[in-house]
Amino acid sequence: xxxxxxxxxxxxxxxxxxxxxxxxxxxxxxxxxxxxxxxxxxxxxxxxxxxxxxxxxxxxxxxxxxxxxxxxxxxxxxxxxxxxxxxxxxxxxxxxxxxxxxxxxxxxxxxxxxxxxxxxxxxxxxxxxxxxxxxxxxxxxxxxxxxxxxxxxxxxxxxxxxxxxxxxxxxxxxxxxxxxxxxxxxxxxxxxxxxx
Ligand code: GLN
Numbered sequence: 001x002x003x004x005x006x007x008x009x010x011x012x013x014x015x016x017x018x019x020x021x022x023x024x025x026x027x028x029x030x031x032x033x034x035x036x037x038x039x040x041x042x043x044x045x046x047x048x049x050x051x052x053x054x055x056x057x058x059x060x061x062x063x064x065x066x067x068x069x070x071x072x073x074x075x076x077x078x079x080x081x082x083x084x085x086x087x088x089x090x091x092x093x094x095x096x097x098x099x100x101x102x103x104x105x106x107x108x109x110x111x112x113x114x115x116x117x118x119x120x121x122x123x124x125x126x127x128x129x130x131x132x133x134x135x136x137x138x139x140x141x142x143x144x145x146x147x148x149x150x151x152x153x154x155x156x157x158x159x160x161x162x163x164x165x166x167x168x169x170x171x172x173x174x175x176x177x178x179x180x181x182x183x184x185x186x187x188x189x190x191x192x193x194x195x196x
Contacts, residue, residue: 001023003196005032006047006057011052011182015048015050016033047078047081048080048081048086050086051179052084054115058105079173079192083179083180084144084145084146084177086175087146087177088113090109090175091105091175093112095113095115109173110154111151113147114149116144117149118145118177124144127162128140128161129160138183140178140179141183143179146177148167149165156168156169159176
């Protein structure tokens with residue numbers, strides 16, 4: 001199994017590490033590789049989109065000709081895990097800031113996001129997320145985190161922090177408003193790999 005990590009901007013190496021460790025813990029043979037160009041994408045079975053700055057990542061995906069390929073591959077069933085900025089990009093609807101910055105969203109999941117719902121960088125925090133697919137809460141790291149305001153259609157909320165949606169799933173697509181790659185707890189990555 002080859003899992004790609006979109007490597008245009010953001011916490012790329014943390015994602016590569018987390019995927020590799022999760023594979024090891026699950027006893028799955030395979031590797032995590034950085035995806036920067038279309039030929040890299042063609043070689044992977046699944047993708048993660050890291051945290052970073054959603055406007056920048058979106059622009060670079062267009063520039064490096066990955067944007068349309070990711071949309072097409074997702075349509076063909078390629079699993080994607082998007083965290084934080086990656087979560088924003090997976091959404092169909094953004095907030096005012098997304099429109100003002102003319103950020104192109106991949107628009108793959110039936111959900112609306114508020115890009116900086118939990119405040120600025122210095123308001124970053126950690127908190128326990130109640131996750132329906134895990135038996136114990138997940139300690140989430142929130143950095144300028146978005147909120148998933150609502151979901152519809154095929155998308156379902158599967159994780160909440162104080163009643164606010166911070167984790168959602170639509171079949172093979174998963175969006176986390178926090179950073180599961182940063183907390184040392186690999187349960188979300190391991191669950192995602194089992195989806196793959
Ligand atoms: N809120 C940020 C954005 O708009 C995302 C923050 C993050 O990925 N840590 O892109």
